[in-house]
Amino acid sequence: MKNKITIIGLGYVGLPLAVEFAKKYNVVGFDINHSRVSELNSGHDYTLEVSDSDLKNVLKNTEKSGLKLTNNVNDIKDSNIFIVTVPTPVDRNNRPILSPLIKASETVGNVLKPNDIVIYESTVYPGVTEDECVPILEKYSSLKFNTDFFCGYSPERINPGDKTHTVANIKKVTSGSTLEVGKIVDELYKSIITAGTHLAPTIKVAEASKVIENAQRDVNIAFVNELAIIFNKLGIDTHDVLEAAATKWNFLHFKPGLVGGHCIGVDPFYLAQKAQEVGYHSEIILAGRRLNDSMGDYIATEILKLMVKKDIKVKKAKVLMLGITFKENCPDIRNTKAIDVYTSLKQYDMSIDVYDPWADFKEVKDEYGIELISQIENNYDVIIHVVAHSEFLNINYKKIKSHNGVVYDVKGVLSKNVIDERL
Template sequence: MSHPKIAIIGLGYVGLPLAVAFAKKYPVIGFDINQSRVDELNRGKDHTLEVSDQKLQEALKTSATAGMKLSTDQDDLKESTIFIVTVPTPTDKNRQPVLTPLIRASETIGKVLKDGDIVIYESTVYPGVTEEICVPVLEKQSGKTFNKDFFAGYSPERINPGDKLHTVTSILKVTSGSTPEIAKRVDELYASVITAGTHLASSIKVAEAAKVIENSQRDINIAFVNELSKIFRLLDIDTNDVLEAAATKWNFTKYTPGLVGGHCIGVDPYYLAQKALEVGYNPEIILSGRRINDGMGKYVANEVIKLMLNKEAKVKNGRALVLGITFKENCPDTRNTKAIDVIKELQTYNMNVDVCDPWADKDEVKTLFGIDLLRCEEINSTYDSIVLAVSHKEFLRLDFSALKNEKAVVFDVKSFLPTEQIDGRL
């Protein structure tokens, strides 16, 4: 491990920051099948904003012992000795795990695999995927034998998109390997760049399970407070006041209600649920939490409509402004956003919906959702309802009084705005 040559497969929110971190100490090949993504990065720009232009440009300055080269050419992977897979693991329209990107990445690696190489997976999966699905693909493509000719590891990603405090090197890393010796080597590799330290799991399956329950636990906790919000709204009690009071107890863990989207929390529980069903167990709590959170966009829209009817605001052919379409605040990522559920439900009431987001990419939003996105400075209308779906910092600077019609309703999904500006919140 003194002179590893590292290949990162997948240059998205997870792979790029990891590649940049490793490039400070080792020669790195960053590989992605998206030519436009590689071209963008080679120009020193990252539209995900996970890596600053300066850090990216520094990483691209290669030497014999460090630095990063970016490529879509499979031949550039041939000299690598460590392969780290950071491709997405989404679900389909039926909430079933989609392992195709993982399998395709394994096929690519298998074609260049050499004796002694190690393949490490970071993508979130259910326990068993690495050894039962990915490794056979590697064996088939390479003609080599697992744990004899090549080895595997699993070290789950813990990237938090948009978070500039908890970056890849400052989050403790779980590691594992297919043999005790390989596990130690994988752990040493990550420990050389992860300043927060590492935790060596007892097996690959344990590491896989640890990752998938991290997000499942968070999903369930948010589902609980979302359900509380529904109850307390019926009781005319402010949920946030209740949570603040309860949080005064030392062992109360405070979560807040809201929309749960993104590529992790809104997806990963289905991976664990699918594996549980395969072995004959019906995961009641996990799927119940998913049902509650998946329904929150529609719930928010319906609560807005109720408030509008109470104030006699114009609903049919009325105008609504939804603030935010990314899946979380201060981040350009729109993957699996639940703000779109709010928008679609409002449209079922024949409302004309404008969407403002200072972070999302206009072209991407147009392609994905057919929406002509507004920036804050482009808003030139008044509205019958305003829904703050995502708490981007820029929204605090808006003059809501200038955006509202006489009987307009302002609903704050994130409890972000001053209470005197709003008519309702979760």
């Protein structure tokens, strides 16, 4: 039987996956956001994960391949493989929000047929697919799991803004609810993933493998952030220390900075929540999260110290923040920790301009209440290099700062002769 695939969710994960599958299969991309579907059907992806040319090419449907984009559930009824790629955020208390996953499961359950396979890619703690999603699929389809329909889990490994490590170029972990289904899921992904696949023995193993990837990275960055705080007190440049240490072959070269976004800044809480449910209170994972979440306030405090040292009046100080997205060369503002720096400094009644050529003006206004500036002015008392967009490397910092102004480099990539201090 020729596979017809439906991708549920057309964001940073779902759209690139849908486009890749559509090069070989008939694919339906489904999203409840009507404006998102309309934008994509016009041939443009505002996330910039897929180029306009690639998108337009797969929208030209043929008998064997192509992509149809829709928000109409009727358009997905004849698919036999459903891949769920909806977000899995946390609430303000850092508790997992599974409602997007539950709603997507309800949607799929309503159209599920015998022998269909439902594959989840959303990052979750071990057990969510079989313990939370499967009962919903059974309820809405009136079918029996592993008898009438089957499931798989293949965690997403999208790196927003990265044009080198794209969907096809990143090795994919796969799994299935039975051994046979695992092999089917593995072969499906193997047909589009040039980097190869790794078939995990169970869905829970695959779920766990994903959530620890980001937790491990979070802890490593937290360690380096702690080093930055210590070395700053000792009057030592952290980046110089890391450069020296990295000459050893097995040194892990992480850099200090703000850790936000929809993955690293969120996923550790999923694992910690599940650990708590089974009676274990996470020590290292949550400690790393707390430290990384405190870095916005720490950076703001260091900037205030520099201002005092240079006799710059704090109240009404003219400040330029370069960057609001969660990472460089990417328009994604979800869970950005740049906002922590802004909020910390704003309480001192500073006049803060935020400039980010990658971010969407309306999205930033709606999400954070900040009006981005479209052009950098001059005579800033403080300039904070928050996000390492390529464009910021070419700015003449000496020209746009005041005579006694401060330049603080959060990312540690600017030339030392233009900055006063770096994290």
